[in-house]
Amino acid sequence: MKAQKIRSVKEASFFGMLGGSLVFALINFMIFFIFVLALSYMFISSHENNLSKVLIHNLSEKQDRMLNISQTLSKLMEDDITEQQKRLFIESSMKNSTDIQGIFLLDDEGIVKETSENYNNFLGIDLSGKDYYKQAVESNENKTIISRSYVSQQTKKLTLNIVTPIMKNNNVAGMTVILISPSIIENKDLNGMEYYLIDSNGDIVFQSNEENTMSKEDNIKNSIIMEKGLDKSNAMIYKDKVSDKFVLGIVRKEPITSMYIVLQHHILGDKVVLDGLFIMLAAVILFIFIFIIILAIRASNIVTNYVNMFKDEVKKISQGNYEIKLSSKYSHEEINEIIDSFNNMAKRVKQREEELQAYNEELVAANDEIKTMLSTLSKNEKERKEQYLQIIWTMVNLLEIKDEYTAGHSKSVTYYTEEIVEKLNKDYGFKLDVDRIQIAAILHDIGKIGIERDILNKPSRLTQEEYEIIKTHSAKGYYALKDIESLKKEREIIKYHHERYDGKGYPEGIKGDAIPFGARIICIADSFDAMVSDRPYRKGMPVEMAIGELIRNKGTQFDPLIVDVFVAMLRQEQGGIMLQENEA
Secondary structure, rough: OOOOOOOOOOHHHHHHHHHHHHHHHHHHHHHHHHHHHHHHHHHHHHHHHHHHHHHHHHHHHHHHHHHHHHHHHHHHHHHOOHHHHHHHHHHHHHHHHOEEEEEEEOOOEEEEEEHHHHHHHHHOOOOOOHHHHHHHHHOOOOOOOOOOOOEEOOOOOEEEEEEEEEEOOOEEEEEEEEEHHHHHOOOOHHHEEEEEEEOOOOOOEEEHHHHOOOHHHHOOOOOOOOOOOOOOOEEEEEEEEEOOOEEEEEEEEEEEOEEEEEEEEEEOOOHHHHHHHHHHHHHHHHHHHHHHHHHHHHHHHHHHHHHHHHHHHHHHHHOOOOOOOOOOOOOHHHHHHOOOOOHHHHEEEEEEEHHHHHHHHHHHHHHHHHHHHHHHOOOOOOOOHHHHHHHHHHHHHHOOOHHHHHHHHHHHHHHHHHHHHHHHHHHHHOOHHHHHHHHHHOOOOOHHOOHHHHHOOOOOOHHHOOOOHHHHHHHHHHHHHHOOOOOOOHHHHHHHOOOOOOOOOOOOOOOOOOHHHHHHHHHHHHHHHHOOOOOOOOOOOOOOHHHHHHHHOOOOOOOOHHHHHHHHHHHHHHOOOOHHHHHH
């Protein structure tokens, strides 16, 4: 653990006051900053709202002029004017409106018959497959339409068309197509600002800064405010996906084409404003910091003076000098109250010291008596425990009268069980009750008292019927001890020490963690000793073969963890202390 840095009171009070003041100053500064931002937002949004109205008004005027041009030209075409008159009207329309990018005249099959001079290479091209041509033909009436935006093959820029059918005898005999320039949205009064014309799908049609223009495919579903929604007219702050800058923008619907005007103001785009703002903020921060430093120094000096005064007096008390008399004539009421309390404390400490001295002498004498008493109790407890175990072993010896194998077997099982429990507690962090599991190991076969001697000492293998009788010994051991309340947990272990980990044991067929942990330990110790011990009808296994059987039945008959612990102990002790003690 990292040691805490020790500071003087002066240093701690200085930095404490400094930190607290900085937090207070930061909170006030943030409130002021948010207030300024809110005012800026209101001012800019109001300004942009007015500018968007100007844009819409100018755009509507331009569109009205081009709609009139398109409708007038279509009307002239219906009157069969001469080729020279057509050419003259087309070129004059181009000169009088810089927002017209080009003009086409189509026949009734959608073939380009006349164009403005800059589009002469389109003469004879079939445009009947265009959406705007199909829409005009299907309407079969003198209705001007505005096409969707697309990338012009000629200019490689986004454009849209104003299309008016040429009607003769109530049939479409051709149509005029006016290509609108991307500069239609430009307004000299808004120089330096970003503004866009967007269709209802959110695709950018025209924009003020052509350098940022992307292809139509890139714009689809990826325009500046599609995520925010085109139906909102309030100013919004968002990151423009075209310019990749944070902006404050406003959206307005354009009434003629049902498209939208988006006006944007780059929040961090004005370098002069930003530099001025940063300089002002730096000056304010510097002033606040200097003020806080001076305030912290003064406050820390006041605190340090008082602390040094009390430190000197406390030092006297620690040296046994209780004659303290501080004067309570300071200018701070709280300090005077502390001084009065300090003087009273010194008197009480002196009185308490005298009382404690007398108590200490009494405690020393009482402590000597308690040590003598504890020593006697410990000796008596040890004797009672030894007598208790002797009685239990006597019960096992009574069983030996019927079954000569049981007594020696119980000692071996008890030994192995104790070793396993101690290993689990010491190396694996378990907190098992050694004494209770030890007693359960000693008495684990006590139920065999209720089994006939002929079956217990049969020199040959047991029949199935005899084996079923033997299997009752665990339950009989449980019921033999049922009236001894102090052995409640031990008899539970005895009852289940023949249960298998996979649930195929007896007497109840429980499995896994449902089997008491002590019973799982005794089960392994019991099985191992049975395998390595000689019986009238067979010779005991070698230790290594018995270990192999434990491993083979791990997870089915035996608890895997206990097997691993016991096998490791056996292999470590094989030929050593553990087996030697067993043989002894």
